[in-house]
Amino acid sequence: MSRPIEELGEFGLIEQLRRYQRGRPGLLAGIGDDAAVLAGPPGYRTLFTADILVEGVHFFPDTDPYALGRKAMAVNVSDIAAMGGIPTFATVGLGVPPGTSADRIDRLYAGMSDEAAAFGASIVGGDTVRAPVLFISVALLGEVEEQRLLLRKGALVGDRICVTHRIGEAAAGLLLLQRPDLQVPEDTRRRLVDRLLRPTPRVEAGRELGLGIATAAIDLSDGLAGDLYKLCAASQVGAIIDLAALPISDDVRRVAEAAGVDPVELALRGGEDYELLFTTSSLREGSHVLPRSGTPYTVIGEVVDEWRGVHVRQPDGRLRPLEDSGFRHF
Amino acid sequence: MSRPIEELGEFGLIEQLRRYQRGRPGLLAGIGDDAAVLAGPPGYRTLFTADILVEGVHFFPDTDPYALGRKAMAVNVSDIAAMGGIPTFATVGLGVPPGTSADRIDRLYAGMSDEAAAFGASIVGGDTVRAPVLFISVALLGEVEEQRLLLRKGALVGDRICVTHRIGEAAAGLLLLQRPDLQVPEDTRRRLVDRLLRPTPRVEAGRELGLGIATAAIDLSDGLAGDLYKLCAASQVGAIIDLAALPISDDVRRVAEAAGVDPVELALRGGEDYELLFTTSSLREGSHVLPRSGTPYTVIGEVVDEWRGVHVRQPDGRLRPLEDSGFRHF
Numbered sequence: 001m002s003r004p005i006e007e008l009g010e011f012g013l014i015e016q017l018r019r020y021q022r023g024r025p026g027l028l029a030g031i032g033d034d035a036a037v038l039a040g041p042p043g044y045r046t047l048f049t050a051d052i053l054v055e056g057v058h059f060f061p062d063t064d065p066y067a068l069g070r071k072a073m074a075v076n077v078s079d080i081a082a083m084g085g086i087p088t089f090a091t092v093g094l095g096v097p098p099g100t101s102a103d104r105i106d107r108l109y110a111g112m113s114d115e116a117a118a119f120g121a122s123i124v125g126g127d128t129v130r131a132p133v134l135f136i137s138v139a140l141l142g143e144v145e146e147q148r149l150l151l152r153k154g155a156l157v158g159d160r161i162c163v164t165h166r167i168g169e170a171a172a173g174l175l176l177l178q179r180p181d182l183q184v185p186e187d188t189r190r191r192l193v194d195r196l197l198r199p200t201p202r203v204e205a206g207r208e209l210g211l212g213i214a215t216a217a218i219d220l221s222d223g224l225a226g227d228l229y230k231l232c233a234a235s236q237v238g239a240i241i242d243l244a245a246l247p248i249s250d251d252v253r254r255v256a257e258a259a260g261v262d263p264v265e266l267a268l269r270g271g272e273d274y275e276l277l278f279t280t281s282s283l284r285e286g287s288h289v290l291p292r293s294g295t296p297y298t299v300i301g302e303v304v305d306e307w308r309g310v311h312v313r314q315p316d317g318r319l320r321p322l323e324d325s326g327f328r329h330f
Numbered sequence: 331m332s333r334p335i336e337e338l339g340e341f342g343l344i345e346q347l348r349r350y351q352r353g354r355p356g357l358l359a360g361i362g363d364d365a366a367v368l369a370g371p372p373g374y375r376t377l378f379t380a381d382i383l384v385e386g387v388h389f390f391p392d393t394d395p396y397a398l399g400r401k402a403m404a405v406n407v408s409d410i411a412a413m414g415g416i417p418t419f420a421t422v423g424l425g426v427p428p429g430t431s432a433d434r435i436d437r438l439y440a441g442m443s444d445e446a447a448a449f450g451a452s453i454v455g456g457d458t459v460r461a462p463v464l465f466i467s468v469a470l471l472g473e474v475e476e477q478r479l480l481l482r483k484g485a486l487v488g489d490r491i492c493v494t495h496r497i498g499e500a501a502a503g504l505l506l507l508q509r510p511d512l513q514v515p516e517d518t519r520r521r522l523v524d525r526l527l528r529p530t531p532r533v534e535a536g537r538e539l540g541l542g543i544a545t546a547a548i549d550l551s552d553g554l555a556g557d558l559y560k561l562c563a564a565s566q567v568g569a570i571i572d573l574a575a576l577p578i579s580d581d582v583r584r585v586a587e588a589a590g591v592d593p594v595e596l597a598l599r600g601g602e603d604y605e606l607l608f609t610t611s612s613l614r615e616g617s618h619v620l621p622r623s624g625t626p627y628t629v630i631g632e633v634v635d636e637w638r639g640v641h642v643r644q645p646d647g648r649l650r651p652l653e654d655s656g657f658r659h660f
Binding site for chain 1: 335337361366368371378380383387388418419425426435440443446451454455458459465
């Protein structure tokens, strides 16, 4: 038991925490989904999630505080979106290094508040404490109609696997920040860095997917490969992802070429896109838009039996196992 | 606007955050009480609070992780207790330095889980991230019957001011940890250090006070002086505290004498007792116990008109203004 936490890994950490969850009336689903599911008002479920961003780990020290505030709230809203819900109330915990300007904190609050308000939610409390680095710890409540609730479990063999919008873009944006020398057009740079720093939670899409379209869903925070594994584990299914079908933009291809990396790897491994990954039996092959919200989505694969595991289909038609290598938290 | 955060102070920080709170259906009371008050199931209110502990700021690096876990949950439970409620569901965010042993994290979880379970609550989610120092960020939901809800506002001129149990004990415990040279009996040391490291949220007392006994309440986290000011500000009243009436134990007096400090100052300024400070028109002078829960309490003063301010009555009968000097968060 004296192992360092790095050896536990994220799954080990979640397992460790899950052991300490206790049943309680009103608890319908807890640790292991994007948000906990609690009994709500008649006909509704209450959702409860929490996410932390730490300076130097999740963001650069010079990140614009307003954008950072928006993102800290957005990543929590995204968890609610992945369950088909809308966000309602948030508490915000801030760790603040001595000497931080009051203006920086004000801009952070403004960003968090604006992002919450964009989805009808409000900050209702929190705690601000001294800390050696800036960190932001948001806890967010949401609500969803009982029949609209989406979970990671529920995917069925034969379902199609889809993602909203395009993937690998936040990872390409991160590459551009890490390597300012990369030669790409200015609008490509701006668009991809924006995708990293100003993610858009897919609340409208999640609401629509909850209307009987999706059988299971998760938001893409740790990268397609890692998050697909979580959805498959929860649903007890396998998957085949068609690499040729991945929605990779020309912008991402330009960055990949300039950096000498494979754009498919950016799409599979890159985290922080905050798109929705979902399974469905009712959508057609190819790239389309959801009829109500107009959200673009692409069918990228199919759900198979659990014993078949998780594979990718290469452009040459051959299958190879997909390595589970999402963002390493430790 | 380029002032450092130290100049804002805690009230400034809360004001700054309050500006960004937006109204929303279901929000009944937000920033500025121990917990936010939200619409709940019929006849109930939902409470929502969040508190953070940071290594080196709120606890020593060598603190026993199980006790630390209990305390991190207890300080949140105390916020719910001060509103007359019971805790229900928590998320726990952990910042963990690289190389931390998995066992330490396991003990932390166990402590948080046991403390929650002691009051019927459960941990249902959270986030664990890498960070340069250990920090613990708990968000906690609670519930309270509408008519049982206690707020900081509601104190009326003429009400008596009371505290549960004794105060200044956690501060005396901190002194003993900071100055191991202080000569006091071993059981005094153990009891006071325990009061600092293993606080007991006064849930039963809060439940009872909500049955029409208290007109206003707050938990003592930052010290009597600071928290009394908050209650008075919320209630728009003044107060006179009778120094001779403060419930100061012989243990605290022993430590104060050994350290050459005034025990009354420990009682007025010392934080982290997590006792309840409340106002009432229905309890008698002196020290007694609440009839249902058997919680000891002491009448320590009276509520006066706001224009009279906040004063202490010295043993010689003279009044002097009480300085507002709770725990400085920055």
